[in-house]
Each structure stands twice: as C-alpha cells, then as structure tokens.
Amino acid sequence: MDDKVKFEMEFPIHASPQLLFQYISTPSGLSEWFADNVNSRGEMFTFIWDGSEEKAKLLSKKSGERIKFRWLSDHEEGESYYFEVRIQVDEITKDVSIIVTDYAEEDEIEEAKMLWDNQISDLKQVLGSA
Secondary structure: OOOEEEEEEEEEOOOOHHHHHHHHHOHHHHHHHOOOEEEEEOOEEEEEEOOEEEEEEEEEEEOOOEEEEEEHHHHHOOOOOOEEEEEEEOOOOOOEEEEEEEEEEHHHHHHHHHHHHHHHHHHHHHHOOO
16 A cells, blocks of 8 residues: 655634634534534544545644544554644734645545645635635
C-alpha cells in the first residue's frame, strides 16, 4: 500500500472561534456539515454518509482551538494518519481561519482537497458566513 501524503488547507471563515468549535467538536455540530449523522460514545465517533459508516477515534481536543481524529481503519492497520481541524485567529487582524490537516494517497490528494473544499463550504453555509 502506498504511503499517504500529508496536506494542509486553510479556509478563512467569518465566525467566532467559540461557535466554530461547537461545529467541529460535537456530534450535533459535525452532523450539520461534515456527515449526514454523527454519533459518539466516549472517544469513539461514528460518521454516517448515505447509509455507510466510518468510525474514528478522538485523539485530542483543545477547547476553542482544535480537534484531531484517526479513522479506525487506519488505526487497525497500525497507521499514524489522522485528520485535524484547527481554528486559527490572527492576533493582529482577528481574522478567523480553519486549518485542515489530512492525509491522502498521492493520486488522491486533489480529490481529497476538493472534498474538504465542499465540506468547509457546507460549514460556511450553516454558519451563514458563505
């Protein structure tokens, strides 16, 4: 299996970091833009799209700042890949951005980036900041 390549994307977003954090860190918030439905039991999250589900383990969470998950399929294969959604506030301008860190196989990076573009676009719609 090919090694996955790490990539990062930045999305300027007009919303308060506190509100944003609710949307990236809670099952109900994630259900609004990331997946059709999200359930959690402790640190295990189940993401549901069109009837198929993927489980992810919550690796870390820093209130108001970031959340990091590892897909169970990667975890079971002993892989250390993860995806992280981080809220960044520019100290001078107070502009808020979301930084997404994820991994994809080299020939799937463009597809993965388009997927994140669409996901974050959905998030902006939900927030009314599109």
